[in-house]
Amino acid sequence: MKKIFALVMTLVLxxxxxxxxxxxxxxxxYMPNYASLWSVVTGINQGYFxxxxxxxxxxxxxxxxxxxxxxxxxxxxxxYIGPGAHKLCINGRAKIFALSQIGDADHVLxxxxxGISTITDLKGKKVGYSSGTxxxxxxxYALEEANMTWDxxxxxxxxxxxxxxxxxxxxxxxxxxxxxxxxxxxxxxxxDVFSLCSNKTFAHRTVTPASWIVLSGYHEKNADxxxxxxxxxxxxxxxxxxxxxxxxxxxxxxxxxxxxxxxxLNQTGDAAWPASAEIIAGAQDxxxxxxxxxxxxxxxxxxxxxxxxxxSDYVLFDVMIExxx
Amino acid sequence: MIILVLVLLALxxxxxxxxxxxxxxxxxxxxxxxxxxxxxxxxxxxxxxxITPDMQTLLYGINSIRTSMQYLVVxxxxxxxxxxxxxxxxxxxxxxxxxxYSYTPGIRRRRWIGWAACTLPxxxxxxxxxxxxxxxxxxxxxxxxxxxNGTLSWILLYLAAMAGLILWxxxxxxxxxxxxxxxRRCAMIVSxxxxxxxxxxxxxxxxxxFYRNEYMGAVxxxxxxxxxxxxxxxxxxxxxxxxxxxxxxxxxxxxxxENLREGQEEIAIQRKFDTASKGASVFVHSxxxxxxxxxxxHKRMGxxxxxxxxxxxxxxxxxxxxxxxxxxxxxxxxxxxxxVKSNFITLVPTPLEAVCQTAAERFGRKYPDALLExxxxxxxxxxxxxxxxxxxxYNLLTNGWEAQLTAGRTQESLCLECHQERLWTxxxxxxxxxxxxxKQRKHIYDPFYSxxxxxxxxxxxxxxxxxxxxxxxxxxxxxxxxxxxxxFYLQLxxxxxxxxxxxxxxxxx
Numbered sequence: 036m037k038k039i040f041a042l043v044m045t046l047v048l049x050x051x052x053x054x055x056x057x058x059x060x061x062x063x064x065y066m067p068n069y070a071s072l073w074s075v076v077t078g079i080n081q082g083y084f085x086x087x088x089x090x091x092x093x094x095x096x097x098x099x100x101x102x103x104x105x106x107x108x109x110x111x112x113x114x115y116i117g118p119g120a121h122k123l124c125i126n127g128r129a130k131i132f133a134l135s136q137i138g139d140a141d142h143v144l145x146x147x148x149x150g151i152s153t154i155t156d157l158k159g160k161k162v163g164y165s166s167g168t169x170x171x172x173x174x175x176y177a178l179e180e181a182n183m184t185w186d187x188x189x190x191x192x193x194x195x196x197x198x199x200x201x202x203x204x205x206x207x208x209x210x211x212x213x214x215x216x217x218x219x220x221x222x223x224x225x226x227d228v229f230s231l232c233s234n235k236t237f238a239h240r241t242v243t244p245a246s247w248i249v250l251s252g253y254h255e256k257n258a259d260x261x262x263x264x265x266x267x268x269x270x271x272x273x274x275x276x277x278x279x280x281x282x283x284x285x286x287x288x289x290x291x292x293x294x295x296x297x298x299x300l301n302q303t304g305d306a307a308w309p310a311s312a313e314i315i316a317g318a319q320d321x322x323x324x325x326x327x328x329x330x331x332x333x334x335x336x337x338x339x340x341x342x343x344x345x346x347s348d349y350v351l352f353d354v355m356i357e358x359x360x
Numbered sequence: 361m362i363i364l365v366l367v368l369l370a371l372x373x374x375x376x377x378x379x380x381x382x383x384x385x386x387x388x389x390x391x392x393x394x395x396x397x398x399x400x401x402x403x404x405x406x407x408x409x410x411i412t413p414d415m416q417t418l419l420y421g422i423n424s425i426r427t428s429m430q431y432l433v434v435x436x437x438x439x440x441x442x443x444x445x446x447x448x449x450x451x452x453x454x455x456x457x458x459x460x461y462s463y464t465p466g467i468r469r470r471r472w473i474g475w476a477a478c479t480l481p482x483x484x485x486x487x488x489x490x491x492x493x494x495x496x497x498x499x500x501x502x503x504x505x506x507x508x509n510g511t512l513s514w515i516l517l518y519l520a521a522m523a524g525l526i527l528w529x530x531x532x533x534x535x536x537x538x539x540x541x542x543x544r545r546c547a548m549i550v551s552x553x554x555x556x557x558x559x560x561x562x563x564x565x566x567x568x569x570f571y572r573n574e575y576m577g578a579v580x581x582x583x584x585x586x587x588x589x590x591x592x593x594x595x596x597x598x599x600x601x602x603x604x605x606x607x608x609x610x611x612x613x614x615x616x617x618e619n620l621r622e623g624q625e626e627i628a629i630q631r632k633f634d635t636a637s638k639g640a641s642v643f644v645h646s647x648x649x650x651x652x653x654x655x656x657x658h659k660r661m662g663x664x665x666x667x668x669x670x671x672x673x674x675x676x677x678x679x680x681x682x683x684x685x686x687x688x689x690x691x692x693x694x695x696x697x698x699x700v701k702s703n704f705i706t707l708v709p710t711p712l713e714a715v716c717q718t719a720a721e722r723f724g725r726k727y728p729d730a731l732l733e734x735x736x737x738x739x740x741x742x743x744x745x746x747x748x749x750x751x752x753x754y755n756l757l758t759n760g761w762e763a764q765l766t767a768g769r770t771q772e773s774l775c776l777e778c779h780q781e782r783l784w785t786x787x788x789x790x791x792x793x794x795x796x797x798x799k800q801r802k803h804i805y806d807p808f809y810s811x812x813x814x815x816x817x818x819x820x821x822x823x824x825x826x827x828x829x830x831x832x833x834x835x836x837x838x839x840x841x842x843x844x845x846x847x848f849y850l851q852l853x854x855x856x857x858x859x860x861x862x863x864x865x866x867x868x869x
Contacts, residue, residue, distance in 0.1 A: 064410070092412075094409070094410055094411070094412065095409045095410070096408065096409040096410050097407055097408050097409045098408075100570060101408045101409065101410060101570075101582070102410075104570070104581050104582045104585070105410045105581070105582060105585045106581075107581035107582075108581030108582050108583075108585040108586055108587070109581070109585075109586075109587050110410065110585040110586075110587060111410070111585075166436075166570075167570065191435050192435055192436050192437065192568070193433075193434075193435055193436060194407040194408070194436060195407075196407055196430045196431050197407065197431065197432065197433050197434060197435075199431060200431040200432070200433045201433045204433060206433055
């Protein structure tokens with residue numbers, strides 16, 4: 036009897052240890068571009084997530100709002116969003132726990148053959164955009180810059196992938212999209228398609244941060260996991276932000292997106308890739324809060340967000356600071 | 361999954377081409393709207409992403425299919441509304457199919473039910489037209505939630521109504537043969553509905569209003585990313601669908617093939633002139649042989665009479681043989697005459713029991729030792745020409761018993777039974793012979809076709825039976841189990857009972 040008891044206890048202990056040592060599996064949402072992947076693929080390939088006891092499963096999405104909807108469906112734990120989807124965070128749908136980078140990946144592209152050379156020439160033209168994303172945002176800024184409204188153009192609401200095909204096939208005259216779709220369209224157009232404007236054009240009006248987000252319910256239950264993930268992400272950022280590592284990171288991004296290395300390398304200029312120290316310092320001295328405040332003001336001005344919300348309501352600065360300790 | 365849906369569509373199309381009627385038309389429409397719904401959902405998933413590589417393989421097969429769908433040039437409004445068309449027409453067509461299968465008089469006679477069922481789907485299609493939808497949700501804050509929940513509610517209501525109708529219908533069927541047919545149809549319907557149910561909660565307006573904050577508040581998350589739709593559940597639904605659809609389509613194809621063959625036989629009669637001619641030769645040859653035999657008898661009688669002391673006993677013997685041969689010839693002539701001269705019939709309400717009794721008496725005269733078990737209710741009336749119908753049943757009884765004789769099962773009873781099945785009165789003749797092979801099945805209704813010795817059978821029996829049943833607005837079905845026996849079903853329009861007739865006459869008086 037004692038032997039059986041000892042055997043059972045040994046089994047229980049082994050199982051408990053096994054469970055305790057098992058990695059926490061996380062479904063992480065990303066978009067197939069360098070900006071979305073630069074830190075997370077580095078973290079996976081360099082073993083930073085494994086060091087924190089996290090097993091990362093990457094799941095590809097087309098845009099940020101879809102990632103938030105997937106989190107609400109329960110299939111995704113954490114994810115990356117571009118600038119456009121931040122309005123959903125301001126409106127309380129998700130919380131930001133880490134800044135990824137301030138980007139310049141969004142462009143309004145136009146075809147010369149369609150007779151477009153300036154933003155004003157968009158009047159009456161077929162323009163494709165992906166609503167709810169930074170594509171919609173940059174097109175809106177471009178129209179406002181030329182004193183035009185949505186009524187002045189023929190707006191076609193499409194998904195990000197259809198924009199590429201529609202632009203390449205000539206079904207639309209212009210479109211607002213982001214890298215690497217911008218590069219794909221420009222390269223395939225044989226000199227016809229060019230960039231009318233990008234995020235930099237509107238730097239005086241807004242900043243375009245991209246962030247890592249989580250649902251508040253998930254964060255409340257798994258604060259430790261979110262912290263571990265951020266810690267690993269910081270290590271990855273420290274590696275990926277060094278120019279000498281760009282090619283290595285681009286290779287990992289290319290592998291994940293099933294594209295060639297050059298396509299990924301072309302995107303390394305889409306943003307200034309921050310190291311963890313910049314983020315931690317920015318979170319402590321209010322610089323990052325300032326970025327999100329400017330962004331929120333731009334959303335309020337454009338009508339995408341109804342009223343002012345304290346930035347700390349939807350940005351978890353404590354996670355950003357705590358992960359750096 | 362995409363291949364499964366397309367295969368189902370192709371099968372339903374082939375089924376429709378094989379037999380163009382309301383049932384196959386509805387099944388084709390059902391799979392077409394299902395395919396439309398699935399293709400739009402899969403396009404949406406391809407564009408939005410969020411599925412694992414395993415799931416991707418399960419849904420699209422190869423990656424190039426997913427990529428093609430992902431880069432398909434279509435606006436979100438077009439995609440969403442096409443999804444709405446598939447989503448709202450499927451329950452409607454499904455309900456029409458269930459109504460078609462329903463023989464419940466209260467439902468079948470009220471054709472307006474089918475038309476009334478169009479109201480909610482058409483209304484939903486109007487409401488979900490993107491500009492209309494946007495206008496409607498701008499009217500009141502509750503409108504969005506009402507539309508999203510309202511449409512899903514009526515969809516579930518229609519599916520429940522369909523399930524109720526089909527189950528009720530199935531419960532009403534008592535004959536195993538018809539139950540089996542219905543079961544297979546049900547399997548196919550259930551599998552198509554299960555495929556539809558996987559994505560029917562996905563609201564189509566989510567495709568074109570996904571980024572509206574108020575919409576995201578009303579519909580949390582994306583249905584297609586629901587954890588319930590995991591690999592195991594998908595595989596189970598896919599496997600069930602494949603099996604059930606295969607069973608259902610096989611049954612329908614077989615049924616369609618039988619009907620097609622029946623139709624083709626009408627045309628084939630003309631082409632079978634050679635066969636008929638051959639049969640006529642057999643008949644003429646047989647009669648000629650008989651006449652030659654009679655001539656021999658006459659000659660012998662003449663020789664006997666030429667003798668001075670003619671033997672009266674021999675003469676009586678010759679005369680008896682001659683008379684018997686004459687009777688046999690007359691009987692055969694009569695049978696052949698009935699077979700070919702059955703154009704004119706008079707349909708009158710007749711008790712089925714009386715018809716079966718007449719057939720059984722005639723059968724008893726031919727096979728006095730045969731064992732016949734009859735289960736005919738006394739009050740069932742059919743609209744028929746009594747002589748022809750009795751002759752028809754007699755033919756089936758004769759065939760059945762001869763099949764048992766061939767199989768050596770003379771100690772077992774032949775069964776003549778009546779079933780009241782939905783709108784039909786079905787007369788079943790069940791034998792325990794050797795059954796009918798698939799090859800024989802193709803020819804059993806041919807004129808002058810017989811698997812028996814042609815000296816005793818001229819192969820006009822089943823040809824005559826089928827012609828008579830059709831002239832009674834009915835149909836003939838056969839269900840055979842090799843080595844165990846066969847069942848022939850005379851399916852006649854249900855007329856009523858003798859009690860109805862008596863009550864009717866009383867009212868007239």
